[in-house]
Amino acid sequence: MNTLWGFIKKEIMTLLRDPVLLVAILIMPALQVVILGQAISFEARNLKLAVDTVPNDMMMSRIKDHALGSGWFIDFPNSRQSAIKAVQTGEVDAAIIAPAGGLTKSMLRGEGKLQILIDATNVLKAQSIEGYLQGIIAHVMKTEYQYQTVPPLSFTTRILFNPQLETQWFIVPAIMGILVLMSILTLVSISITKEKERGTIETLISAPISKRDIILGKTLPFVLVAFLNMLLIQCVGVVLFDLPFVGSSLMFILSFVIFCVPACGIAVWLSTYTQTQQQALLGLMIVAFLMMMLSGALFPTENMPTLLRWIADINPLTHFTYLLRNIVLKGADLSYFMEKAAYMLITGILLCLMAVKRFKTTL
Amino acid sequence: MSTMVDVRHLFVRFGDFTAVRDVSFTVEKGEIFGFLGANGAGKTTTIRVLCGLLLASEGRVFIDNEELIAGHESLIKSKVGYMSQHFTLYDDLSIRENMDFAASLRHMNHAEYLKNRRDLLDFIGFNEDLTKVVRDLPTGIKQEIALCVSLLHQPKIVFLDEPTAGVAPVARHRFWELIKKLVAQGKTIFVTTHYMDEAENCGRIALMRSGELIALDSPANLKQNTFHKQLYHLSPITTPVILPDRNLFDIWEPYGQNYHAVFKNDTDISIVRKHFNIQKISPSLEDVFIQLVEGQTR
Numbered sequence: 333m334n335t336l337w338g339f340i341k342k343e344i345m346t347l348l349r350d351p352v353l354l355v356a357i358l359i360m361p362a363l364q365v366v367i368l369g370q371a372i373s374f375e376a377r378n379l380k381l382a383v384d385t386v387p388n389d390m391m392m393s394r395i396k397d398h399a400l401g402s403g404w405f406i407d408f409p410n411s412r413q414s415a416i417k418a419v420q421t422g423e424v425d426a427a428i429i430a431p432a433g434g435l436t437k438s439m440l441r442g443e444g445k446l447q448i449l450i451d452a453t454n455v456l457k458a459q460s461i462e463g464y465l466q467g468i469i470a471h472v473m474k475t476e477y478q479y480q481t482v483p484p485l486s487f488t489t490r491i492l493f494n495p496q497l498e499t500q501w502f503i504v505p506a507i508m509g510i511l512v513l514m515s516i517l518t519l520v521s522i523s524i525t526k527e528k529e530r531g532t533i534e535t536l537i538s539a540p541i542s543k544r545d546i547i548l549g550k551t552l553p554f555v556l557v558a559f560l561n562m563l564l565i566q567c568v569g570v571v572l573f574d575l576p577f578v579g580s581s582l583m584f585i586l587s588f589v590i591f592c593v594p595a596c597g598i599a600v601w602l603s604t605y606t607q608t609q610q611q612a613l614l615g616l617m618i619v620a621f622l623m624m625m626l627s628g629a630l631f632p633t634e635n636m637p638t639l640l641r642w643i644a645d646i647n648p649l650t651h652f653t654y655l656l657r658n659i660v661l662k663g664a665d666l667s668y669f670m671e672k673a674a675y676m677l678i679t680g681i682l683l684c685l686m687a688v689k690r691f692k693t694t695l
Numbered sequence: 696m697s698t699m700v701d702v703r704h705l706f707v708r709f710g711d712f713t714a715v716r717d718v719s720f721t722v723e724k725g726e727i728f729g730f731l732g733a734n735g736a737g738k739t740t741t742i743r744v745l746c747g748l749l750l751a752s753e754g755r756v757f758i759d760n761e762e763l764i765a766g767h768e769s770l771i772k773s774k775v776g777y778m779s780q781h782f783t784l785y786d787d788l789s790i791r792e793n794m795d796f797a798a799s800l801r802h803m804n805h806a807e808y809l810k811n812r813r814d815l816l817d818f819i820g821f822n823e824d825l826t827k828v829v830r831d832l833p834t835g836i837k838q839e840i841a842l843c844v845s846l847l848h849q850p851k852i853v854f855l856d857e858p859t860a861g862v863a864p865v866a867r868h869r870f871w872e873l874i875k876k877l878v879a880q881g882k883t884i885f886v887t888t889h890y891m892d893e894a895e896n897c898g899r900i901a902l903m904r905s906g907e908l909i910a911l912d913s914p915a916n917l918k919q920n921t922f923h924k925q926l927y928h929l930s931p932i933t934t935p936v937i938l939p940d941r942n943l944f945d946i947w948e949p950y951g952q953n954y955h956a957v958f959k960n961d962t963d964i965s966i967v968r969k970h971f972n973i974q975k976i977s978p979s980l981e982d983v984f985i986q987l988v989e990g991q992t993r
């Protein structure tokens with residue numbers, strides 16, 4: 333009989349006979365979505381801003397200076413892409429687009445129409461951006477050009493990808509990422525240490541079975557459980573918050589599969605240090621907490637100190653969360669997917685190598 | 696008879712603690728080889744090495760003429776059956792699920808697995824529901840099922856590490872009947888125990904103390920070689936007990952309320968007769984072990 337299939341049957345049966353763990357794994361996610369969906373707030377800094385206008389548009393460059401000077405925004409050097417494209421690809425968080433011929437000229441004609449584009453995959457960030465930009469523009473107009481009120485300037489703010497600014501839409505993919513991580517970490521490291529604690533690991537390694545088979549056998553069943561988990565959260569999102577699903581299901585599944593590589597790597601690696609379930613739980617709490625906090629899943633990473641931002645940048649959960657948001661809310665394009673997938677794969681392979689190196693098939 | 700297990704100068708160290716020190720012995724095909732010793736003597740450690748679960752620090756091990764080589768344990772693992780001193784079964788799985796899993800670990804062909812399972816369950820006389828969860832089984836049955844699991848792939852030799860620890864006497868007896876039946880079928884049994892009455896069933900006994908092998912022989916020879924003089928059973932007549940002069944004896948061991956003793960000079964018996972009922976006895980294995988293990992440390 334096939335070893336891997338044997339493991340899957342065994343681990344799933346074990347899980348089914350543990351009602352407490354089962355409830356924790358299946359009910360908790362739904363609960364978290366509901367609670368966190370309401371409770372989390374964000375503050376954003378270091379937002380990337382693109383300004384799209386003609387050369388020598390004095391008014392626009394004053395607005396830009398003020399925006400950068402405010403400390404909220406950082407400049408995004410003009411790329412060859414159009415501002416809209418830059419927002420769409422997530423290269424910038426916001427773009428201000430001047431009317432044809434530049435803002436200065438059109439204000440003189442008395443018909444200044446500014447367009448503000450905001451990437452609203454992160455909904456709270458988007459709300460802040462809109463507020464900041466309108467404030468800054470009004471300030472510049474008033475103090476430097478003595479335009480008392482908004483007319484003749486008018487804004488159109490276009491929030492891309494999440495037009496209703498639904499917080500929950502934004503939070504659901506984040507929770508999805510966190511819970512995939514949590515369920516894999518918990519299930520894998522608990523199940524490995526349980527074998528050590530109960531001594532059944534001896535039966536396991538007394539069989540002529542390779543390290544690869546043990547590691548796959550101890551992770552794959554839980555990858556399946558985690559996938560169910562992710563689907564469940566998506567369903568809760570759809571039912572409770574009318575969460576859309578814009579992107580491709582294939583990308584959705586693939587990004588999950590790829591994220592499982594680093595997640596399983598961490599779980600197995602952790603379990604090589606622990607002998608008891610308590611130790612395993614403690615260890616995974618610490619690791620999961622750090623990964624969660626430094627991921628941009630719950631808090632934006634833009635305003636973190638440099639060191640922490642670096643950590644966030646190598647944290648696979650960061651990339652998974654961004655990718656999920658992108659797929660679910662705006663239908664990520666292939667190049668975005670490839671970039672995030674590559675990050676996750678590289679860290680994943682490194683983590684797995686570490687885990688495999690430490691994992692022993694002798695006592 | 697040919698050799699099933701050949702251990703040469705085995706050492707196992709954990710850090711700077713030596714759990715097994717220079718142990719050498721052979722086990723012949725078709726014998727019951729008893730591995731005895733107090734807790735911490737190094738029995739489990741030795742078994743783990745022989746089954747490829749633990750790396751030896753030094754020494755060579757051959758099982759069925761195949762050398763155990765670090766990194767290539769699989770070869771040996773597929774030849775031996777192992778039942779660990781903990782429960783080798785998954786508590787929260789049913790009997791069938793436990794056996795299914797064991798078969799999948801050994802890549803067994805399904806038809807072969809079903810046949811072996813049927814044969815083994817018949818062998819232990821188990822005809823109850825296989826969907827019972829192991830947790831709910833009596834300890835004796837668990838041990839027998841664990842034995843079946845270790846035999847599922849039809850190994851020539853099985854290593855049983857304290858298979859009857861914590862099992863009721865009747866079930867222990869049953870278990871030993873199974874072991875004898877296995878040997879009759881041509882299997883080799885390597886078993887550790889600290890029940891002396893069980894050790895009498897072994898063809899040969901190896902005795903471990905603090906990681907060293909201090910005796911290896913058949914039960915009869917061990918008795919003969921340990922006690923050259925007559926052993927006596929002394930039960931006190933008086934209360935409180937009036938202890939005789941220790942210098943009269945080569946051996947003086949408390950045995951429950953009574954004593955087992957060997958006189959330096961059998962003519963001294965009359966001196967002790969006032970206070971004790973004295974009977975000639977032949978030594979049990981327990982006497983032998985007390986003598987070998989504890990006697991030497993005094």
Ligand SMILES: Nc1ncnc2c1ncn2[C@@H]1O[C@H](COP(=O)(O)OP(=O)(O)O)[C@@H](O)[C@H]1O
Nearest residue numbers: 709712714732733734735736737738739740741
């Ligand atoms: N993994 C280990 N690390 C350190 N010491 C160990 C380890 N395993 C066993 N020992 C020690 O080795 C000695 C022999 O243990 P063991 O073989 O289990 O004895 P027995 O089975 O005869 O009771 C004991 O003192 C035990 O504490």
Ligand SMILES: [Mg+2]
Nearest residue numbers: 738739740780
């Ligand atoms: Mg032991």
